[in-house]
Amino acid sequence: xxxxxxxxxxxxxxxxxxxxxxxxxxxxxxxxxxxxxxxxxxxxxxxxxxxxxxxxxxxxxxxxxxxxxxxxxxxxxxxxxxxxxxxxxxxxxxxxxxxxxxxxxxxxxxxxxxxxxxxxxxxxxxxxxxxxxxxxxxxxxxxxxxxxxxxxxxxxxxxxxxxxxxxxxxxxxxxxxxxxxxxxxxxxxxxxxxxxxxxxxxxxxxxxxxxxxxxxxxxxxxxxxxxxxxxxxxxxxxxxxxxxxxxxxxxxxxx
Amino acid sequence: xxxxxxxxxxxxxxxxxxxxxxxxxxxxxxxxxxxxxxxxxxxxxxxxxxxxxxxxxxxxxxxxxxxxxxxxxxxxxxxxxxxxxxxxxxxxxxxxxxxxxxxxxxxxxxxxxxxxxxxxxxxxxxxxxxxxxxxxxxxxxxxxxxxxxxxxxxxxxxxxxxxxxxxxxxxxxxxxxxxxxxxxxxxxxxxxxxxxxxxxxxxxxxxxxxxxxxxxxxxxxxxxxxxxxxxxxxxxxxxxxxxxxxxxxxxxxxxxxxxxxxxxxxxxxxxxxxxxxxxxxxxxxxxxxxxxxxxxxxxxxxxxxxxxxxxxxxxxxxxxxxxxxxxxxxx
Ligand SMILES: Cc1cc2nc3c(=O)[nH]c(=O)nc-3n(C[C@H](O)[C@H](O)[C@H](O)COP(=O)(O)OP(=O)(O)OC[C@H]3O[C@@H](n4cnc5c(N)ncnc54)[C@H](O)[C@@H]3O)c2cc1C
Ligand SMILES: Nc1ncnc2c1ncn2[C@@H]1O[C@H](COP(=O)(O)O)[C@@H](O)[C@H]1O
Numbered sequence: 001x002x003x004x005x006x007x008x009x010x011x012x013x014x015x016x017x018x019x020x021x022x023x024x025x026x027x028x029x030x031x032x033x034x035x036x037x038x039x040x041x042x043x044x045x046x047x048x049x050x051x052x053x054x055x056x057x058x059x060x061x062x063x064x065x066x067x068x069x070x071x072x073x074x075x076x077x078x079x080x081x082x083x084x085x086x087x088x089x090x091x092x093x094x095x096x097x098x099x100x101x102x103x104x105x106x107x108x109x110x111x112x113x114x115x116x117x118x119x120x121x122x123x124x125x126x127x128x129x130x131x132x133x134x135x136x137x138x139x140x141x142x143x144x145x146x147x148x149x150x151x152x153x154x155x156x157x158x159x160x161x162x163x164x165x166x167x168x169x170x171x172x173x174x175x176x177x178x179x180x181x182x183x184x185x186x187x188x189x190x191x192x193x194x195x196x197x198x199x200x201x202x203x204x205x206x207x208x209x210x211x212x213x214x215x216x217x218x219x220x221x222x223x224x225x226x227x228x229x230x231x232x233x234x235x236x237x238x239x240x241x242x243x244x245x246x247x248x249x250x251x252x253x254x255x
Numbered sequence: 256x257x258x259x260x261x262x263x264x265x266x267x268x269x270x271x272x273x274x275x276x277x278x279x280x281x282x283x284x285x286x287x288x289x290x291x292x293x294x295x296x297x298x299x300x301x302x303x304x305x306x307x308x309x310x311x312x313x314x315x316x317x318x319x320x321x322x323x324x325x326x327x328x329x330x331x332x333x334x335x336x337x338x339x340x341x342x343x344x345x346x347x348x349x350x351x352x353x354x355x356x357x358x359x360x361x362x363x364x365x366x367x368x369x370x371x372x373x374x375x376x377x378x379x380x381x382x383x384x385x386x387x388x389x390x391x392x393x394x395x396x397x398x399x400x401x402x403x404x405x406x407x408x409x410x411x412x413x414x415x416x417x418x419x420x421x422x423x424x425x426x427x428x429x430x431x432x433x434x435x436x437x438x439x440x441x442x443x444x445x446x447x448x449x450x451x452x453x454x455x456x457x458x459x460x461x462x463x464x465x466x467x468x469x470x471x472x473x474x475x476x477x478x479x480x481x482x483x484x485x486x487x488x489x490x491x492x493x494x495x496x497x498x499x500x501x502x503x504x505x506x507x508x509x510x511x512x513x514x515x516x517x518x519x520x521x522x523x524x525x526x527x528x529x530x531x532x533x534x535x536x537x538x539x540x541x542x543x544x545x546x547x548x549x550x551x552x553x554x555x556x557x558x559x560x561x562x563x564x565x566x567x568x569x570x571x572x573x574x575x576x577x578x579x580x581x582x583x584x585x586x
Pocket of ligand 1: 012037531549567
């Protein structure tokens, strides 16, 4: 099994997100960085599949050189090789990102053979374009389904499950296939000390790649308007139960 | 000028009521068609009897309805749906295609965009300029914590409207919309990604539709600590929710998680206990009509943003509330 996971480095904001004065990016001076929880789960899923069936997991990101941190993290939880396509760090539109990833996949496959499975996150945590995986799959001529919360790898197909309100939808994708993974498919492990040390020894492969800008352009980011409201304090102990139930009665959810 | 609006339905539209998501799409589409100077054409893919859907689409301002049919459209599949839309867009010489920004809508639009090699702007909250070649719009980033002003230049404009970012409202001057069939050409290559099977979970009220959500965060402390929250939720006919700290600890399944990478909820009241209110949690809860935070920290974001708060130990307050409800119901 050869599996590829695509991840994107994003800031990890806490109570609120601030935007830089020029409106071009998130103010990251005091923030750590991470990937989308969906992508963390994609990495965990890939590692679990290769642990059960043998094989190797490659992780790919298109981003600033600092994105090495996210690649090394993936290596520390069990991925075998890490690939960075460096950018100057400005946000790329989804078409451009997809073309860069497609061409990188084609180059990697020409050297070491096709990936049996490629995993994306359901959507990136920051720009949330809901499309990079689908565009790459189309360009590679492979099937993809998004929103996947269950994957069984069978000899000639991938059985993928998508959770909906009423249960699960089941898809059968012939291999090689692509899935957009949703958080909840598994519980990602934390890196062990041994994993952290091993990840330092994994070679970082840097590959050149770029593409023309697509038709969607970002002008500026801003925070949605918030209506400031007073919080009404109902109490400071379990004595507040009476006031809470009064409230529940008043809004009609007690019947 | 023509604007196609894709209606969502659950694979089988026969006799189905129109989902709220589709009403939103038509409401946003009506405004957009107006700005474009276009006719709004609603699109239903698959099924036989779409009379109810069509009547509803008319009420929400669709000028006409195209009903896409083919033997292979027995269920939902993003390839088959996107190819159907592609052929219909071609046939109607559509200037723009839009869907609602839910899982399915965004997926179909991404497939359509890939097939047409056009940009696709997901989860718009408003299109501010649609009468030029280049459109201007505002869209959701970070699951709603941030907004992005963007422009779109494309031969065919492809967008989705963020779910819940417009309130569905029928058109004032609604007429009756004619239904016209559209037989697409599909083959087996389009059904590779079609649903092959379903497993059905029987559950009552779901997290996204529950009138009351009683949610717990890291402050609950353990999986067992959720028993009193379960009890309170049950007394109120609601559901238990949780934060990502909780799912990460394996205390609750991910289907209970509220937030950016979990479920967006909009209950009558959200009772958030032991949750600090990180922005990624908040965006999943902010559509709640009222929020009651129970937290030991008066400075917690959840508390300062809530309508009501109790500054105390949730392990004492939650059982006391259940007790009080039982007392009043007996009395
Ligand atoms: C891209 C991305 C996506 C994310 N998506 C989500 C998401 O969908 N949903 C989500 O929830 N998070 C999400 N997160 C994680 C989020 O940033 C926070 O880490 C998480 O919400 C914190 O959970 P918490 O509030 O339970 O824990 P904490 O932040 O640790 O807060 C615990 C709270 O409990 C209170 N407390 C402790 N003991 C008690 C007690 N006895 N009684 C009352 N109060 C008590 C404390 O005062 C504190 O406020 C995401 C993060 C990223 C980067
Ligand atoms: N810069 C990037 N580098 C690697 N993978 C990416 C990048 N941007 C997006 N992806 C992948 O594509 C998925 C969908 O992204 P998006 O279309 O932006 O929502 C993400 O969850 C990632 O798996």
